[in-house]
Amino acid sequence: MLPLKKILCPTDFSQPSYEALKVADEMALHFSAELLLMHVVAPIPMIPIHDDPVSFNLPMYEKEMEASAGRSIRQVAEERVSKQVQTRILVVQGDPAGQIVKVSEAEQTDIIVIATHGLTGWRKFMFGSVTEKVIRMATCPVFSIRVPAKR
Numbered sequence: 001m002l003p004l005k006k007i008l009c010p011t012d013f014s015q016p017s018y019e020a021l022k023v024a025d026e027m028a029l030h031f032s033a034e035l036l037l038m039h040v041v042a043p044i045p046m047i048p049i050h051d052d053p054v055s056f057n058l059p060m061y062e063k064e065m066e067a068s069a070g071r072s073i074r075q076v077a078e079e080r081v082s083k084q085v086q087t088r089i090l091v092v093q094g095d096p097a098g099q100i101v102k103v104s105e106a107e108q109t110d111i112i113v114i115a116t117h118g119l120t121g122w123r124k125f126m127f128g129s130v131t132e133k134v135i136r137m138a139t140c141p142v143f144s145i146r147v148p149a150k151r
Contacts, residue, residue, distance in 0.1 A: 004031040008109040010038045010100050010130075013072055016115035016147035021080055023145055024113035028085040033110070035087045037077050038103060039069045040096040066091055097133035105139055112142045 009024035011017040021037070028035040044058065044065075070091045081087050092099050104112055116131040135142045 002110070004028075004033045004110040006034050006036065006107060006109045007031075008036045008038060008100070008104050008107065008112045010040065010096070010112070010114055010134075011073065011076060012039070012096075012130075013076070014115070014117070016117050016145070018076075018080060019147050020113050020115035020145040021076070023143070025081050025085060027111070027113065028087075029082055033085075035081060035085050036090060036103070036107060036109065037073060037081065037087055038090040038092070038100065039073045040099045041065050041069050041091065041093045042096055043094065062093060066093060096130045097137065100130070100134050101137045101139075109140055111140055112138055113145065114142060115145045115147055117147065 004027060007024050007028050009021050011021060024035055027033065041062070044062065070089070073089050073091060077087050077089055090103060092103065100112065100114070103109075112134060114131050114134055116129060131142075131144055135144065
């Protein structure tokens with residue numbers, strides 16, 4: 001395996017994503033690599049009611065969602081990433097798979113370490129898989145950590 005200098009690990013604050021973070025942290029320690037810990041705030045779909053959008057300050061809400069995610073991801077980094085690992089935190093808005101790939105390309109990461117939740121059947125059909133999309137679109141290797149879904 002080639003030495004890794006930059007590892008991207010997206011998190012959705014789920015237990016499976018924390019399992020992927022463990023692996024990314026170990027890889028970063030082993031290779032003395034920088035760890036980019038990332039969260040994507042998905043867009044909020046707006047449903048018009050009687051031709052009027054809901055009276056709701058969407059930009060303010062999105063900013064608060066991003067700020068909240070920033071606080072959460074800093075806490076995750078503090079609690080779950082080794083102190084010896086150089087870590088950078090990224091919080092972006094948009095389509096999760098698209099943003100993960102975009103950041104990976106912009107940052108020229110050597111690998112993406114990402115969890116897959118192990119959804120099957122109708123759940124997989126309905127929700128799709130961010131991990132599958134990342135694997136298809138990424139220009140660098142993707143290390144997928146499968147954590148079986150709880151039944």
